[in-house]
Amino acid sequence: MSEWALRRRLLLFWLVPAAMGTLGFQLVPSRLNPDLSLTALIAVQLAMWGAWALWTTLTWVLGDQLARRRASPWGQGAAYVAFGAVVILCQILIQARLGVAFGIAERRGIESTLVIGLRQYGDFSVVVYSAIVVSQLALRWYTSWQQERVQAARAAEALASARLRALQGQLQPHFLFNTLNSIVSLIGRDPEQAQKLVVRVADLLRSSLRLGDRQEIPLAQELELTRQYLEIERIRFADRLTLQWPDVVPGDLLVPAFAVQVLVENAVRHGIARNPAPGVVSLDVLADADSLVLRVHDTGAADTDADGTDTTVVGSGTSLRTLQERLHHLYGASGHVTLTARPGGGTTAELRVPRLESGGTAEFSGG
Structure with a gap:
């Protein structure tokens, strides 16, 4: 008034x-x-x-x-x-x-x-x-x-939006830089695979740019972006990387853009890449009336940053710290990411966010 x-x-x-x-x-x-x-x-x-x-x-x-x-x-x-x-x-x-x-x-x-x-x-x-x-x-x-x-x-809303855009901007090129490194490593020993990687990178880049400034996207769309990233990593690791992904996910639930990619990339880099033996990366999706929980497991080398107990201190990785900061700005104390060492090796990364719905369900073919 x-x-x-x-x-x-x-x-x-x-x-x-x-x-x-x-x-x-x-x-x-x-x-x-x-x-x-x-x-x-x-x-x-x-x-x-x-x-x-x-x-x-x-x-x-x-x-x-x-x-x-x-x-x-x-x-x-x-x-x-x-x-x-x-x-x-x-x-x-x-x-x-x-x-x-x-x-x-x-x-x-x-x-x-x-x-x-x-x-x-x-x-x-x-x-x-x-x-x-x-x-x-x-x-x-x-x-x-x-x-x-x-x-x-x-002013606070503008500052928060600017921070979120900056944090998301840090994550988007992060994956591109990693995939470019993969291409460089394959050019000398397998040019054909390097060409395939270039095509995959182009697909991933188009999908990433299509998101614009959106901070939250449907879970099915996030998993599709993650699938494109994993296709690049599967070319790089060949038989050393096996994926276990849910066939159907609740596509009406929203997650922060690139959040699952961060967890998967952490599992590949710190679990599969450090272990010369074949490894498995799997995803569990759990939802209740209040929360959405995503757990990414890997069977690779134990993560030295995970001590066997849940903690919001997610290690020294830039992408995980950036993700945790994004969750704090988006959801406050209701959103966090934790790392837990698994018995026998490997790590479980858990993302917990408030349950927010958009509409629809979708299938995911993770391979």
Whole structure:
């Protein structure tokens, strides 16, 4: 709600004392005009308290001008005091003239009217005017506080989005650099396989660029990107790499883009590549009402960063640290990745994120 909308609503407050004044005169009629009709009573009360609504509006206009001109506190105080004196004197004259017009007050000269008015309800008028000034200052502070909150929230959102884009930008080229290294290693000893790798890299690059700035994608789409990456690694490792992948995955669940690729790449680089014997990389997908859990297992060499217990400290790998930071920005404490050493060698990398749905199911042919 805008500041002026709030002000218009606050002006309706003056209907309350007008109603109370009308009720008072109904219960205890005026000595000078006891036969005054209800319509006349309502009219005189609305006029008296409507004048205060006018002074309220003018006081707010004065405050806006002082704020716009950046007046000093002393200057603002002097302006409010001077205007307050005018308001109180004018209100005394208005009430006296209305009282005479409706027959509920005696006619007096202007000097007597002001002196008696100040004595009878001058202190009350000072309190009312002070409340008007305080309400305007409080409303201005509240509006400024709200604007600062909105600006801070927008700045935080922009910063978070920029950080997420930067973190995702770190992951996208990470896989490309690794696959380019694989191509270089094959060019000398197997040019034909190197050519196949170039085609696979082109496919992976097109799929990666198609995502744009999307931070979350359907799980089936993420696994398809991972499959393209694994096809490159299978050419590189030949019979040393075997994949065990679920045939059907819940395609309506969302995961951070490139998150599964990070876990698979970690399994290949730190498990399969370090072990001269054939190895297996497998994936488990678990979902409950609140969370989606993805576990990537490898049977390669034991990861020296995993100590056999779950931990959110995922080692020194750049990609895992970047993934953990992305999860923190996206989900807070609800998203994390852990590494666990497996008995007999190998590592299990677990990704846990909140369950978020988009729609549909899909098949995956991981091979």
